[in-house]
Amino acid sequence: MGNDFCPDATVRTILKATEELNTLNDVDTILDKILWEARQLSGADAGSIFLVKDGQLNFSYVQNDTLFQTDESNAAIYTDFALPMTEDSIVGYAALTGETLVIDDAYEIEATKPYSFNKSFDEKSGYRTTSMLNLPIKSHENKLVGVMQLINARNRQGEVGPFPAECVTYLPLLANNASVAIQRGIINRELILRMMQMAEMRDPTETGPHVQRVGAYCAEIYHRMATKRGVCIKETKRYRDHIRLAAMLHDVGKVGISDTILKKPGKLTNEEFAIIKMHTVMGARLFKNQTSDLDHMSMEIALRHHEKWAGNGYPGNVPDIWSDSVQPGTPLTGKAIPLSARICAVADVFDALTSHRSYKDAWPNEKAYMILQDDAGTHFDPEVVEAFMDITGVIKAIQAKYQEQPHD
Numbered sequence: 001m002g003n004d005f006c007p008d009a010t011v012r013t014i015l016k017a018t019e020e021l022n023t024l025n026d027v028d029t030i031l032d033k034i035l036w037e038a039r040q041l042s043g044a045d046a047g048s049i050f051l052v053k054d055g056q057l058n059f060s061y062v063q064n065d066t067l068f069q070t071d072e073s074n075a076a077i078y079t080d081f082a083l084p085m086t087e088d089s090i091v092g093y094a095a096l097t098g099e100t101l102v103i104d105d106a107y108e109i110e111a112t113k114p115y116s117f118n119k120s121f122d123e124k125s126g127y128r129t130t131s132m133l134n135l136p137i138k139s140h141e142n143k144l145v146g147v148m149q150l151i152n153a154r155n156r157q158g159e160v161g162p163f164p165a166e167c168v169t170y171l172p173l174l175a176n177n178a179s180v181a182i183q184r185g186i187i188n189r190e191l192i193l194r195m196m197q198m199a200e201m202r203d204p205t206e207t208g209p210h211v212q213r214v215g216a217y218c219a220e221i222y223h224r225m226a227t228k229r230g231v232c233i234k235e236t237k238r239y240r241d242h243i244r245l246a247a248m249l250h251d252v253g254k255v256g257i258s259d260t261i262l263k264k265p266g267k268l269t270n271e272e273f274a275i276i277k278m279h280t281v282m283g284a285r286l287f288k289n290q291t292s293d294l295d296h297m298s299m300e301i302a303l304r305h306h307e308k309w310a311g312n313g314y315p316g317n318v319p320d321i322w323s324d325s326v327q328p329g330t331p332l333t334g335k336a337i338p339l340s341a342r343i344c345a346v347a348d349v350f351d352a353l354t355s356h357r358s359y360k361d362a363w364p365n366e367k368a369y370m371i372l373q374d375d376a377g378t379h380f381d382p383e384v385v386e387a388f389m390d391i392t393g394v395i396k397a398i399q400a401k402y403q404e405q406p407h408d
């Protein structure tokens with residue numbers, strides 16, 4: 001929206017973005033798309049989205065063209081903090097009033113305003129926040145879903161200035177249209193977490209944080225591989241959206257395994273382990289009536305996450321997953337194992353190794369990195385391990401965000 005501002009084109013862009021949001025399933029890819037479209041329209045250099053949760057404003061997504069190279073940006077989205085819903089912060093004020101809040105210079109806010117600018121991020125990062133556009137995101141029932149904050153509007157010459165008046169007029173349309181997609185993205189994760197809680201009642205190792213970490217590791221490993229392979233952005237985001245959720249369901253088949261085996265405090269006998277292996281097939285059965293690409297990937301991951309790159313994994317070739325006498329078959333190898341499952345194998349084992357289990361202690365990351373690298377080419381696809389080792393900074397940010405709750 002600069003000198004060549006055109007209302008028709010702007011409204012068309014917003015409607016197209018809204019339509020495209022409906023093809024996404026995961027809340028992270030949905031927030032990524034909303035922020036990107038809002039920044040395209042306004043020329044904003046940076047932005048973040050806060051979502052309402054438990055009466056607070058949870059920092060949920062961020063983009064910053066000046067500060068973040070891709071990998072750092074991927075780590076920054078896992079920053080874990082929340083603002084209280086009070087009018088002394090800019091975001092809190094926009095949330096409470098429900099109105100667009102325009103600021104031309106964050107360092108020149110009049111002392112009479114109830115809110116003030118928190119300089120701590122600028123001080124830590126060396127960034128200079130100037131103009132701001134704060135947009136409440138409201139549902140069709142006028143319920144507050146969150147706040148989008150756009151920072152530093154740039155003109156065609158790249159100079160930072162105030163946000164143009166057209167942005168103030170049109171961006172609330174984008175923000176409010178996006179609310180439906182955001183709510184759907186949140187519900188998708190919550191439904192999956194609840195489904196996995198049923199498995200967790202059986203297997204206390206498959207906790208909410210474990211499930212979230214494996215989903216996030218898979219999204220980031222895939223993103224790194226896709227960048228290295230030169231996969232186009234659109235396909236990268238589509239696949240990332242799917243794997244973030246499908247990987248959360250990798251062990252959903254454990255609901256079908258008896259308590260005595262799953263909760264056994266010590267080593268398993270061969271017979272017991274043979275039964276555990278069936279969690280792959282039982283998980284796959286849940287997605288057999290595939291109605292979407294997401295179902296298809298969920299099925300691939302559930303069935304194949306224990307296959308190994310050089311063979312020796314399970315369940316191998318199973319001609320009929322519905323057969324009562326289904327038996328492990330000849331293991332799959334190499335690229336016959338779906339990419340999603342090869343990625344999930346690395347993510348799942350890394351998380352198992354660095355977590356406490358009834359049969360083992362948590363290991364430090366460094367020891368787990370060594371296992372992954374030793375087993376690259378035998379257990380794991382070497383390309384996946386290489387991508388994983390490229391992003392250990394992001395991996396640590398994910399571990400910090402999704403920590404195990406203390407047990408009682």
Ligand code: C2E
Pocket residue numbers: 203205261262263264265266267268276306348349352353357358359360371
């Ligand atoms: P899980 O605990 O989520 O482990 C997932 C995978 O991480 C394992 O697949 C294995 O490849 C890897 N892993 C876990 N712990 C270790 C470890 O200490 N060292 C090494 N090198 N790799 C490890 P796997 O072996 O197919 O096991 C599948 C599931 O079977 C496990 O999921 C767990 O629920 C159960 N399980 C496996 N071994 C035992 C055991 O000795 N005792 C009990 N109670 N359960 C076990």
Ligand code: SIN
Pocket residue numbers: 229231235239339
């Ligand atoms: C590729 O095109 O090489 C892989 C992209 C994908 O995983 O779909």
Ligand code: SIN
Pocket residue numbers: 335337338339340
């Ligand atoms: C795929 O996307 O599954 C094909 C590429 C690969 O398996 O590496």
Ligand code: FE
Pocket residue numbers: 250251279305306
């Ligand atoms: Fe498993």
Ligand code: FE
Pocket residue numbers: 206250251348
């Ligand atoms: Fe697992």
